[in-house]
Amino acid sequence: xxxxxxxxxxxxxxxxxxxxGLLAAGADWVEFAALRDAAGISDSVLSKQSRVLEDxxxxxxxxxxxGRRPRTWFRLTAEGRQALEGHLAWLAQLEEAxxxxxxxxxxxxxxxxxxxxARRVLPPLLGSS
Amino acid sequence: MPDVARDPAALELLRVQRSRLADRMRxxxxxxxxxxITYALVFGFPFASRFLGVSIWLFFAxxxxxxxxxxxxxxxxxxxxxxxxxLSYPGPGRLARYAVVVVCLGAVAVEHFLIxxxxxxxxxxxxxxxxxxxxxxxxxxLRGIRQELQGGGDAA
Numbered sequence: 001x002x003x004x005x006x007x008x009x010x011x012x013x014x015x016x017x018x019x020x021g022l023l024a025a026g027a028d029w030v031e032f033a034a035l036r037d038a039a040g041i042s043d044s045v046l047s048k049q050s051r052v053l054e055d056x057x058x059x060x061x062x063x064x065x066x067g068r069r070p071r072t073w074f075r076l077t078a079e080g081r082q083a084l085e086g087h088l089a090w091l092a093q094l095e096e097a098x099x100x101x102x103x104x105x106x107x108x109x110x111x112x113x114x115x116x117x118a119r120r121v122l123p124p125l126l127g128s129s
Numbered sequence: 130m131p132d133v134a135r136d137p138a139a140l141e142l143l144r145v146q147r148s149r150l151a152d153r154m155r156x157x158x159x160x161x162x163x164x165x166i167t168y169a170l171v172f173g174f175p176f177a178s179r180f181l182g183v184s185i186w187l188f189f190a191x192x193x194x195x196x197x198x199x200x201x202x203x204x205x206x207x208x209x210x211x212x213x214x215x216l217s218y219p220g221p222g223r224l225a226r227y228a229v230v231v232v233c234l235g236a237v238a239v240e241h242f243l244i245x246x247x248x249x250x251x252x253x254x255x256x257x258x259x260x261x262x263x264x265x266x267x268x269x270x271l272r273g274i275r276q277e278l279q280g281g282g283d284a285a
Contacts, residue, residue: 014139014142017139017143018142018143018146021143021146021147022143022146022147022150025147025150025151025277025278025279025280026211026220026274026277026278026280027150027209027210027211027278028210028211028212029209029210030150030208030209030210031208031209031210032208033208034150034153034207034208034209035150035208037149038146038147038149038150038153039146040146040149066205073210088140091139091140092140095140
């Protein structure tokens with residue numbers, strides 16, 4: 001991945017990350033039900049979050065109908081893809097940093113009752129969100 | 130809504146969701162049957178042109194009339210629309226795309242050669258093998274698409 005690692009507050013919530021991540025996986029267009037089932041979310045959540053992404057210009061929506069059944073298709077725009085790539089790169093860095101800190105903590109030994117150890121170990125990454 | 134920054138498992142969740150999406154591209158019996166009938170038309174052309182004098186365009190139109198609704202039905206059933214991918218498109222199914230073209234052209238040429246020498250039974254066997262090969266290659270193409278969907282494409 002060549003995208004610059006950069007957190008995107010719009011893609012930050014996990015539902016929107018799922019929607020964008022699924023749309024960027026290689027398909028040109030993904031239908032509403034397929035996206036809903038793959039993401040494991042409800043119709044209303046997908047409608048709401050997709051509208052946020054559409055308003056931000058990250059998502060393209062095409063509405064049609066087969067017989068009397070309405071069908072909605074989604075596609076990630078170039079802008080949305082760029083934002084997602086940057087956000088995923090940032091998340092991958094975060095994941096690496098967390099696993100590195102976990103290894104360090106295992107070597108040193110756990111501090112009893114210290115739940116915020118990871119947040120203290122990773123202030124630059126976590127603090128930037 | 131959970132905060133992703135405090136949840137490094139978000140990437141793992143995305144991987145699971147992509148696998149779920151990729152699972153929709155598993156071939157169904159009706160799709161593979163349709164593909165087999167389409168290629169049977171393609172590989173039946175050398176026989177029809179020799180013995181019935183049928184024009185290539187009639188076969189082309191018949192194959193197209195079958196392939197277009199088949200692809201439409203497949204897109205509708207899976208809810209995933211994958212655009213046309215030419216031979217230069219990189220990805221896991223690239224080799225299979227080349228093989229589809231090679232088998233298609235090779236089988237039609239061999240059939241013509243065998244029919245000209247009155248080896249009709251052998252030509253029929255070649256056509257049947259070519260249909261089976263194309264169905265297997267279609268499965269390989271779908272496998273490639275599934276791998277791409279699981280891997281996350283360019284955004285992986």
